[in-house]
Amino acid sequence: MSEPSPIITLTTDFGIRDTYVGIMKGVILGINPNVQVVDLTHAVPPQDIYEAAFSIYAVHNYFPKGTIHVIVVDPGVGSDRRAIACQTDNASFVCPDNGVLSYLLQSTEDEEAQSINAVEIQNKAYHLPEVSNTFHGRDIFAPVAAHLSLGVPLADIGPPVQMLVQLPIQAPELSGNTLTGQIVKIDGFGNAITNISENAIADLESASTGEISAYEIRIGSVRLNRFNRAYAESGVGKPLAIIGSSGLLEIAINSGSADKQLGLKRGDVIVIRKVGKSCQKI
Secondary structure, eight states: OOOOOOEEEEEESOOSSSSHHHHHHHHHHHHOTTOEEEEEESOSOTTOHHHHHHHHHHHGGGSOTTEEEEEEOOTTTTSSOOEEEEEOSSEEEEEESSSTTHHHHHOTTOGGGGSOEEEEOOOGGGSOSSOOSSOHIIIIIHHHHHHHHTTOOHHHHOOEESOOOOOOOOOOEEETTEEEEEEEEEOTTOOEEEEEEHHHHHHHHHTSSSSOEEEEEEETTEEEOOOBSSGGGSOTTOEEEEEOTTSEEEEEETTSOHHHHHOOOTTOEEEEEEEEEOSSOO
16 A cells, blocks of 8 residues: 655635635645645734744644645745745645744754754746746745655755744743743634743742742733633633643633733733742642
């Protein structure tokens, strides 16, 4: 039995009103009709490279080895920004070199960041015959991904790239009894997802002397003193802190929207401080 074709995922800011996503799928399937195309999201806010970078980082590990991820959030389309194709031990990425891989590259917990190989997409044999100045998703990124899914070596796509563009992404900081982070995404439910991982909170806890710690969690005007295990542990309409499905701390409202009710936004600072001991783990 022949090996199955890899999966190709699509992440864009195109929305679904227009035909842009469908055209990209048509190009991919015209080159490799056996490949499976998966929509990650087409609802990245227009030109929001940070959102795209976080989105692809948060989901890429859940796909089978060999998956090819196409990311087209490209405010610099038609300019001198590079188009790149990258491979790690587990996945490939086809995208503009504008910072959309920043979270992947800067994560200290992701070994893939240490073993990424990148090339600039220069071989026109893997482009469409005519390349528009405004739609490289259709004319460059989609066909390159399709050819990679057929086994074309990365080296055939173009010359190696040593340094990729990275956005200035701040990591959480642990100082004594205080852990400081920031909101990196507001999801569709209005939950404010932070850059503070469960591991970072464990590091804060391990700084204790063996006693179970109590916490003060501060963001904006909100003050919380516990981590929930479920949204429903807090009353309807009440704010809460919880480790979400991505393994990151989020601030939420039970049956509500944290961004609307609390006025939270990306970049807002969150501070977790160990303030004493508690009779039970929170």
